[in-house]
Amino acid sequence: MRIFSSPKFDVIIDKFSLPNGKEVEKAYVKHRGSVVIVPFIDKEKIIMIKQYRPIIGKWLIELPAGTIEEKENEEETARRELEEEIGYKPNFMSKVFSFYVSPGVTTEIMHVYIASDLAKTSQKLEEYEIIEPFEIKLEDAVKMVLDGKIEDGKTMLSLLLISQKYQDLLTHQLI
Template sequence: MRVFKGRKFEVLVERKSLPNGDETEIEFIHHRGSAVVVPMLSSEEVVVIRQYRPVVGKWLYEFPAGTVEEGESPVQTAIRELKEETGYNAEELQQLIAFYPSPGVSDELMYVFLARRLRVGESKPEKHELIEVNKLNINELYGMLNRGLLNDAKTILALFLLRSKM
């Protein structure tokens, strides 16, 4: 049963069968999925956005990301979000992982992409997005993490994935 339907997700209540044969009623967020992009300018420099997040009432440092739109693939989402939020276009895009950020309450599948060979253009954030684009040294970003200045889970995971690719 649908309880709520918004632009990005809907809240459902459903009965689900468990592997042991029992049934349970669950409430969860059905989400089309999302894509995160790690934009690499060089082997030592990345593009990071600083974005105001009204839900938590804070400015957060993040890699560009967004919700998969109807009829769009995660790759298309990554390309669109990178352009909208930073102005960059990537000539090379590699999927690093797909993961469930909060499987206890949502079926959202989040895809993380590494973007290389970037060309700069003009950013076009959505009207409700307050975004600053930054170029940061990767070691500086790790330092921010160690000082507690990175609070966004998808960005932290992507940063650790990036370390394993270097």
């Protein structure tokens, strides 16, 4: 049963059969999915954003990201979000991995992309977005994660995994 609908998600209450034969009723957020992008300016530097998040009343350091819109595929979303949030169009994109955001409460799956060979355009922010892009070395961004200066989960996971795959990405000329 649908409890609430919004442009980005629905809140649903449904019954589920468990492997042990029991049935449970759970409320959850049905979500189309989302993307997060690690945009490389060059082989060492990426673009991150400082974004005000009104729901928690804080500025966060994040990677560009967004929700997959209706009739849009993951890569189209990643390309759109890059231009909207940081004002760049990528000439190269590659999906690196995907993960469930919080499977106890939502169906949302997030797809992580790397982008490179960026062409400057201009930001196209939504009216509710306050975003300040900045350049940073990948190794410095990872240090910020390890020092507790980045609190956003998708950004933490993406930076740590991309940094671990960095040499492989270079070898295959993905960045």
